[in-house]
């Protein structure tokens with residue numbers, strides 16, 4: 012039996028998730044969107060790319076959730092993206108309603124699924140899906156860290172003219188300006204970054220990573236990034252479906268880890284068939300811990316607003 016992934020939201024991120032999933036022949040895909048015709052049209056278009064690119068997966072689109080039944084994974088990308096000058100947090104209330112509805116519907120038809128949330132503000136939306144679905148915490152995961160580290164890795168590789176595959180990076184915290192790229196634990200084929208790039212250059216690369224999303228929003232003007240975000244969500248889905256047990260930075264529900272309780276925050280996780288199979292607690296310096304707590308406090312403020320709406 013083929014695996015099945017529902018992608019809620021057939022916009023830029025959603026449609027590209029479907030494309031990467033098909034390209035990897037990971038699973039059949041159902042695209043769901045509120046706009047009539049869009050998921051159906053994009054689904055059909057992607058299906059017709061199959062003979063050219065040589066993939067055998069079924070891709071369909073719908074405006075309701077009946078055909079999503081028994082999905083293994085549900086990727087939620089539905090909602091509004093940022094426009095220039097907006098922060099991710101500005102999307103809170105509008106996207107809260109969208110993610111709440113999407114989660115209710117998706118879990119009704121796929122009660123055993125694993126949910127990957129992409130919609131912003133990411134950490135608060137992951138927490139929304141967790142609260143609404145009532146799923147165990149292992150089965151509701153936010154996508155942010157894979158994208159943030161990918162940006163960091165791409166900039167480092169560009170700087171040093173080395174393969175992106177050699178660059179490993181660690182980013183903790185919320186998906187916002189307060190994210191915490193851990194330079195100390197990042198390396199190129201095991202060589203510490205601090206031995207390769209001088210401090211002021213590294214600082215500039217960290218700042219560019221923190222503002223990586225805004226840089227693209229500024230160029231696009233009418234929306235936000237979608238190729239790398241969709242690729243990142245699909246890397247997580249692949250690790251789960253193939254039980255690869257990749258260690259990836261994910262937005263996970265913390266219950267005491269890093270001194271944070273009852274909040275979704277970005278931390279290194281092992282992703283396998285059960286979802287989040289382990290959260291790794293890194294030994295942080297006092298400065299890094301303070302930065303992580305600052306970041307989690309920013310998430311907490313948004314979550315308080317959501318809780319007051321529930």
Ligand SMILES: NC(=O)c1ccc[n+]([C@@H]2O[C@H](COP(=O)([O-])OP(=O)(O)OC[C@H]3O[C@@H](n4cnc5c(N)ncnc54)[C@H](O)[C@@H]3O)[C@@H](O)[C@H]2O)c1
Pocket residue numbers: 019020021022023024025043044045046049088089090091092093102106109112113128129130131132133154155158186234235236237240
């Ligand atoms: N976590 C991350 O790192 C990350 C990265 C990029 C984008 N995002 C977020 O992902 C979301 C989607 O971005 P995008 O560029 O694809 O936007 P988009 O506008 O291209 O697509 C969003 C789609 O959601 C649909 N939608 C709205 N309400 C819906 C509902 N109730 N049910 C189903 N579909 C609904 C819209 O019709 C639209 O097609 C945004 O919130 C964006 O901020 C997050």
